Structures are given as C-alpha cells and as structure tokens.
Amino acid sequence: MSIDSESPSPSPSRDWFFPSPSFIHPNPNPNPRRCVTNPRISRPPKPSSFQSFSHSSSKYAGIRRRVEFARRTESLPASNVARPLSAQKPDVPVKKPDVSVDVSGEKKFAWACAGRFGGRWRMAILAAILATVLASLLHKNFSLHNQINVLQDQIYELNMRLQTCNILDYVDLTNPVPQESDHLPNRNLKNMALIITFTLLFIPFLIFKYVDYVSKSRRSADNISEEVSLNKQLAYQVDAFLSVHPYAKPLALLVATLLLICLGGLALFGVTVDSLADCLWLSWTYIADSGNHANSEGIGPRLVSVSISFGGMLIFAMMLGLVSDAISEKLDSLRKGRSEVVEQNHTLILGWSDKLGSLLNQLSIANESLDGGIVVVLAERDKEEMELDIAKMEFDFRGTSVICRSGSPLILADLKKVSVSKARAIIVLAEDGNADQSDARALRTVLSLTGVKEGLRGHIVVELSDLDNEVLVKLVGGDLVETVVAHDVIGRLMIQCARQPGLAQIWEDILGFENCEFYIKRWPELDGMQFEDVLISFPDAIPCGIKAAAYGGKIILNPDDSYILQEGDEVLVIAEDDDTYAPATLPMVWCGKLPKNFIVPKSAEKILFCGWRRDMEDMIMVLDAFLANGSELWMFNDVPEKERERKLIDGGLDINRLLNITLVNREGNAVIRRHLESLPLESFDSILILADESVEDSAIQADSRSLATLLLIRDIQAKRLPYREAMVTQGHRGSFSQGSWIGEMQQASDKSVIISEILDPRTKNLLSMSKISDYVLSNELVSMALAMVAEDRQINDVLEELFAEEGNEMQIRQANLYLREGEELSFYEIILRARQRREIVIGYRQSSAERAIINPPAKNEKQRWSLKDVFVVIAEKE
Numbered sequence: 001m002s003i004d005s006e007s008p009s010p011s012p013s014r015d016w017f018f019p020s021p022s023f024i025h026p027n028p029n030p031n032p033r034r035c036v037t038n039p040r041i042s043r044p045p046k047p048s049s050f051q052s053f054s055h056s057s058s059k060y061a062g063i064r065r066r067v068e069f070a071r072r073t074e075s076l077p078a079s080n081v082a083r084p085l086s087a088q089k090p091d092v093p094v095k096k097p098d099v100s101v102d103v104s105g106e107k108k109f110a111w112a113c114a115g116r117f118g119g120r121w122r123m124a125i126l127a128a129i130l131a132t133v134l135a136s137l138l139h140k141n142f143s144l145h146n147q148i149n150v151l152q153d154q155i156y157e158l159n160m161r162l163q164t165c166n167i168l169d170y171v172d173l174t175n176p177v178p179q180e181s182d183h184l185p186n187r188n189l190k191n192m193a194l195i196i197t198f199t200l201l202f203i204p205f206l207i208f209k210y211v212d213y214v215s216k217s218r219r220s221a222d223n224i225s226e227e228v229s230l231n232k233q234l235a236y237q238v239d240a241f242l243s244v245h246p247y248a249k250p251l252a253l254l255v256a257t258l259l260l261i262c263l264g265g266l267a268l269f270g271v272t273v274d275s276l277a278d279c280l281w282l283s284w285t286y287i288a289d290s291g292n293h294a295n296s297e298g299i300g301p302r303l304v305s306v307s308i309s310f311g312g313m314l315i316f317a318m319m320l321g322l323v324s325d326a327i328s329e330k331l332d333s334l335r336k337g338r339s340e341v342v343e344q345n346h347t348l349i350l351g352w353s354d355k356l357g358s359l360l361n362q363l364s365i366a367n368e369s370l371d372g373g374i375v376v377v378l379a380e381r382d383k384e385e386m387e388l389d390i391a392k393m394e395f396d397f398r399g400t401s402v403i404c405r406s407g408s409p410l411i412l413a414d415l416k417k418v419s420v421s422k423a424r425a426i427i428v429l430a431e432d433g434n435a436d437q438s439d440a441r442a443l444r445t446v447l448s449l450t451g452v453k454e455g456l457r458g459h460i461v462v463e464l465s466d467l468d469n470e471v472l473v474k475l476v477g478g479d480l481v482e483t484v485v486a487h488d489v490i491g492r493l494m495i496q497c498a499r500q501p502g503l504a505q506i507w508e509d510i511l512g513f514e515n516c517e518f519y520i521k522r523w524p525e526l527d528g529m530q531f532e533d534v535l536i537s538f539p540d541a542i543p544c545g546i547k548a549a550a551y552g553g554k555i556i557l558n559p560d561d562s563y564i565l566q567e568g569d570e571v572l573v574i575a576e577d578d579d580t581y582a583p584a585t586l587p588m589v590w591c592g593k594l595p596k597n598f599i600v601p602k603s604a605e606k607i608l609f610c611g612w613r614r615d616m617e618d619m620i621m622v623l624d625a626f627l628a629n630g631s632e633l634w635m636f637n638d639v640p641e642k643e644r645e646r647k648l649i650d651g652g653l654d655i656n657r658l659l660n661i662t663l664v665n666r667e668g669n670a671v672i673r674r675h676l677e678s679l680p681l682e683s684f685d686s687i688l689i690l691a692d693e694s695v696e697d698s699a700i701q702a703d704s705r706s707l708a709t710l711l712l713i714r715d716i717q718a719k720r721l722p723y724r725e726a727m728v729t730q731g732h733r734g735s736f737s738q739g740s741w742i743g744e745m746q747q748a749s750d751k752s753v754i755i756s757e758i759l760d761p762r763t764k765n766l767l768s769m770s771k772i773s774d775y776v777l778s779n780e781l782v783s784m785a786l787a788m789v790a791e792d793r794q795i796n797d798v799l800e801e802l803f804a805e806e807g808n809e810m811q812i813r814q815a816n817l818y819l820r821e822g823e824e825l826s827f828y829e830i831i832l833r834a835r836q837r838r839e840i841v842i843g844y845r846q847s848s849a850e851r852a853i854i855n856p857p858a859k860n861e862k863q864r865w866s867l868k869d870v871f872v873v874i875a876e877k878e
Helices: 049-059 061-074 078-082 105-164 187-222 230-244 248-271 276-288 290-295 299-335 356-366 383-391 412-417 435-450 467-480 486-499 503-511 616-626 641-650 673-677 699-720 741-749 762-770 778-791 795-803 827-835
Strands: 347-350 374-379 401-406 425-428 459-464 481-485 517-521 541-548 554-557 570-575 606-610 631-637 661-667 686-689 753-758 808-814 824-826 840-845 862-864 870-876
Touching: 105 187, 105 299, 187 248, 230 248, 248 276, 248 299, 276 290, 276 299, 290 299, 347 356, 356 374, 356 778, 374 383, 374 412, 383 401, 412 435, 425 435, 425 778, 435 459, 435 467, 459 467, 459 778, 467 481, 481 486, 481 778, 481 795, 486 503, 486 616, 486 686, 486 753, 486 778, 486 795, 503 517, 503 778, 503 808, 517 795, 541 840, 554 795, 606 616, 616 631, 616 641, 616 661, 641 661, 673 699, 686 699, 699 753, 699 762, 753 762, 778 795, 795 808, 824 827, 827 840, 827 870
Parallel strands: 347 374, 347 425, 374 401, 425 459, 459 481, 606 631, 606 686, 631 661, 686 753
Antiparallel strands: 517 570, 541 554, 541 570, 808 870, 824 862, 840 870
16 A cells, blocks of 8 residues: 555645645554554544634635735725715816925034945845845745754654564665654754854954944044044054064964864754764864865755864864964074074184184084083074084084074174073174274173173173273173284284294193193192292193182282192193193203303384284383384384374374384385385395285285285385395295295395284195295184184283283293203203293204194103204283
C-alpha cells in the first residue's frame, strides 16, 4: 500500500509546507492483529491549528469581502446615492482662501539642515530597510530548511515503524533516530541569535556613519576649517595606540578572531540544528581551514560558512603579515646591530677611525694569553659595513671575537645595548677631521658615560687631538678617565726620534704587545730588598720603576739604588707577558768600573720642519727644551710668514722667550723640487716631514705628500753630497747596488736623519724596504698606546713621564760609555755598570744587527761586545 495514495491534496493556503494529519500519521497496518506498536508512537497527532485556521479563513473569505463592500456603500452620503447620474451637476471649482504662514528663523535652519542631510539619512534608511528585508528572507529560508529536516526525521520514524511491522524491506539506518527535543530547538533563541549577529555586523557601519555625520555637522555649524574632524581624531588615536604599544597588533588580531568566531557561531546556531557550543567550534574550524565549509548543505549554512571562511582567510593573511613583519624586523635588527650585547669583562670601543685596525690587532695580541677575548665596537655606521671592513684587515685575531653594533655613543640606550656598565675598559676614539669638534664630541661621550645609572666597572681611555682640551675632559670624567693626546704624543716622539735615530723602532717594540711591554705587579717576597738587588732578581724581565704605596700609589721611574721596597709596593718591569716572569734567587754579579765617566756634551743642531701642524707651537717649545744653545729651527711650508707668527702667538708661543733655538722661516711647497732646492738640505742634522694640516684628514693623501717630499729631499741630497762620504757598505744597507737611485739615497741618509710622519700602515712597507728614512707610524703608535692604557691604566703615568719635557726618557747610548773594546760581560754586569750613571739598560743593538733587542734572554751569560754597539736606556733628561 502506498503512502502517497492516501495523502490529501495540498491546502490552498500559502503555508503549504506544514503536513496534514493524514500524511504524517496514516494507518499503514491493514492487519492490526499482527502489528504490535508503541502506543506513544501510534497515537494520532494533534491537528495543526494553523492549518485549520487556513481552511477556515479560505472558507469565509468571500463573505468578509461582501461585508466590507456593504459597509463602504453605507458610509457614502445619502444624496449621492439617491441622485441619478444624469441629474448630478458637474463639479464647480471652489476658490480656496489663501493662508499665509509665518515661518520663524529656527524652522528655516531646521529645514535647511533637513535638506542638506536628508539625502544621506534616506540612503541610511534605505540601507537599513534592505538589510531588514534580507534578514527576513534569510530567516524564511532557514525556517523552510529546518522544517524540511523535521519532515525527514518523521519519515525516518515512519520507516522504522514499517520495519517493525514487516511492511518495508529497505530501511535507511545510516543516521540514528533523533530525539524530538534535539530537532525541535527553541526557535526564539535561534531567531535571537540571528538578530544579534546582524545587529553586531551593522553597528560598525552605523558608528562610522554617525562619526562622519558629527564631523561634517561640526564643520558646517562652526565654519572652522582648521578644526580636525572626529574621524581623523579617532584614526589618530588608533594609530597612536598601535604605534605606542608593542603588542597592540597581535592583540587586535586576537580580538578580531574571537569576534569572528562568536559572530560565526551565532549565525550557524541560527541556521542549523546544532547546539551553540558545536556551532562555535564549527566556526573556528571554518576560520582555521577555509576548505571545511565544503560539507555544508543548504543555502543558509553555506552562505554563513562561506562568509566565515572568507573572514578566516583575511585573519590568517593578517597573521602571516604580522609574523612575517616580526621575523623581518628581528632579522633586520640583527643585521643592523640593534640587538643587545650580553657580555661582561669585555673591551668596548666607541667610534670609528683609521686607528681601529691597529687597535684591534694590539688587543688581539694582548688577549692571546687568555685564549682570546671579546671586543665590542659601537659606531654610527652600518653593522654590515663595519664587519666587512674588519674582515678585510690583514692580521690574525688570535681567538678574539669582534662584535659590531650600530648606534651613537651619546645615547644612553645605545650604551646600555653594548653592556657599557660591565666592560672592563672603554676606549673613546677621536674622529677624523677638525680637532676641536672631535674633542668636543669626546667630551660629550664622557658625559654620557658618567650618566650611566648602573655605574662603570672599568676605566675610560679617551683619545684627544688637542692638548688644551685634556684638562676639561679630566674635569668631567674625574678618576675614571685616562687621556692620550695623539697629536702631542706623536709630536714629542718625532722630536726624540729626530735627535736619536732608531728610537722609533724601540718605541714600536715597547708599546706593542708583540714583543715586550710594561707590567706592574706586587711581589711580597721582594719586600725589604733594595732596588739595586731587584734589578737582577728577574731573569725574564727588567725592573725599571716602583709603584710606591707610601706615596699614594705614585710610580717612580728609575729610583735610587738605595730605595727599599715596602709592604704594598709594586714593581714596574718590561717583560714579554704578565705570566712569563717571576723573581728568582739573586745571582752573583761582578760590577766593575766604567771605562770613563763623562756627560755627553750637547752641540748646536740644525733642524728642518717640512709642513705645518696645528700644534706647531708645542713642538717648538719641546724642541727648545731639548736642543743646545745656538740651534736653528727652519720651518718650510706654504703658510705665509705673517700668518705663521699669528698662529704661533694664538697658540701661546712667545718667540722672544725661546732660549736655545732661533726660528728661520721659508715659504714654499714641499712637493715642488725647485722650492726644495732653494734650501741647504745637505747641512741639516735632522729633517722632520710632518703630515700637513691641510691634508691630515686623508691618511692616503697625507702619506703620498710625505713620501714625495722624502724622495725629493733624498735625491737632492744624493746629488749634492760627495759619493766618497758614504759611511755604510753595500752589504750593511741591503741588496741595492750603489749605482741605483735607492743606493744613492741610502748614502745621503748617512749625513742627516729624516723622520716621516706616516698615517697609513701600508706606507710602512715602502719605507722599510728602501731604508731611506727613519719613520714614525703615527696611527699605529697611538693605537698601541691606547691598547696598553686600556689593558692597564697605570701605564699611562709611565708614558706621560717618558714623553714629557722633564723626568726620564728613552735614550740610545754608545757602548764606549759602559765597556771597552772586546770586553766580555754579561747583561747583568752592564746593568750594574749603567747604574753608576743612574741609568737602567733595557736592551741593546749590535753593530751587525738591524733591530734592537729589548729584555734579552740569558742575562747572566757573558758575550763579547764592540764599541760600535749601542744600548737602550731609561735615563733622566739632560
């Protein structure tokens, strides 16, 4: 028996989708005795009240229309009903009286505003109406879908009943029997969910329209064009919030994700039969994977799922953008050197200059005994450029790691980034360029360092360009600061090397960490011993001073032999490293007597300065203190004579108060041969080629100018001096033939000493190979001094005394002052003989050697000496 045959015809009402009682609950069992069913299931359902109302309304529809027509007919006037059509008169137009209305000013303004904003409000109302209609249609569609689901469930229930009665052979059991309570949810709750969803979706649009309306109404009412609109103010607040708070963007993305999950869950709850928790979880799956909506059935669920998936794609696109930006920003921060340095007991270098390469080399050598160290460089350069320049440096870092960071030493945040408070030494490099500007920046850097709240563990080594600024920097930095005035150090060193050829190589060996250098250490076993005995107590070092605790830690160079070491005193020595020496048992040393005890007399000298330095007045005063009376100082440069005098006077030099030297001014260019030929170059005892002030900012240009001047001077000297006056043989000078131009210049160099100020280390190889000049490597010597003071700040007092006009200095002495020809003596014996002249011998150079030996080994072994040998001593200035 077919169920469709007993189904009644559909109702003529529009609500045809509600099933009739005969369709829902037929009696399919023809044999009631064979069918045993559940009385609850077989109970006939109640007829639909809505369907009954529909039938009744259709039945009485015609009567209702007739009644309404009669009522309308009775409401007409009696005269119109009784009068025939032909008797009715045509209507006569009646003139209405004019009524004047007085409209006030307020109503006119209101009408004007209504006319201005009427169109905008009409559009908003029309959009709201369209949204309402759309929501109604969606609700209707969703209701139809839910009712279809109910009918399908009822059909399934009937199939189960037929299966029980053995009527149907095929039964679809793929889905469990739903409970009635599960498939008949509360429609009011689902409708409320849909209303809330659409309301929340339209709230931002309405707020935007309201803000735009308020902004325009304010601007039109006040007529002020400078006032910022409300939407711009809100946009600014949002932008400021996202910029100030670092986690604002991820937080906004999280809030947007949660809102989308909630709105999508509510919308799914309104169009499906699932519970709210299941809908929220389904909404999250649509957001996380946009392909999950493919299983949705029905127009409503599909529309909602596609909308949620589209929002999920936008959210994940924004999330990927944020993650990509965060990773790119972190990599860019690492690439540009913005990350923090987590180190301690490291050496910090602030700034960048041509001296950095030599400084890193010396620090690497000093840290070799510690298996390497950490050097951090902070400069206002790109990190990649700094690392590339350091990688090009041709020396071995010996295990030392160099970390570069980009930043300004004047900013406390950048200083904290390189762990300035935990550094054991801080080196402030002078900038290339103007000396006053460089020192002013160094002063501001010291102020920034003293302003670190955590304090400084190490000391500050500041490189200055002008000696006059040293007092101000020490006043600001206090006890934390040690200064190295580069220009002053080089100037004094050039004067010492001009008077004593070969001294530049000695200073290179002592200042650098490759050979021997100064160390200060306390040895309690030496307490109560005289300094004369201390001199021969170290087999691998040479004592040269005492740090006296009784004098507040003052370092005394070359003390008296009778000085007795007290408790707390430390010994200043020259050694290869700080862990390579220790005191030993006193050896038996025979002193002997000096061959002759006399003071080397001073003789008048003739010195030439080629070029102009900004500290020329300081060099002249130092030279006046060193030279004998009657000496001459020739100054040859392109600065006019009157301007020279003005510069010297402005620098604090009184020419009339010079005691030992006389100034001779010559004007000319040091790289033009005819200008140099006007000078008596063959008559000068020493010639100093200075890095001219006009080109000292460029090391290569300054060195090229100095090298050209050197070659011209040597060539002119070689042509003026007799060939037979050569004092050094070809074998001693090298492999150059006497007929070559370098051989002629080497012969000319025997008559006078030329000291060239070299800024670029690469120029050193050219002068070393030719041996035509006793050079001074300015930048390298300053870097050595900075590295030595950074490793031990006490050494700065030693260097200051050795470079000063008074006190002790490094000197080169002839061997005939200490021994006789062919005499065999140990180095200890020479040390004790030199003590009779109040001198400390630290090394020697034999006549057949090219370099001096500082702190020689096997000091107690005797060897044969020659009168042509020379000794390096520390002695008081004469």
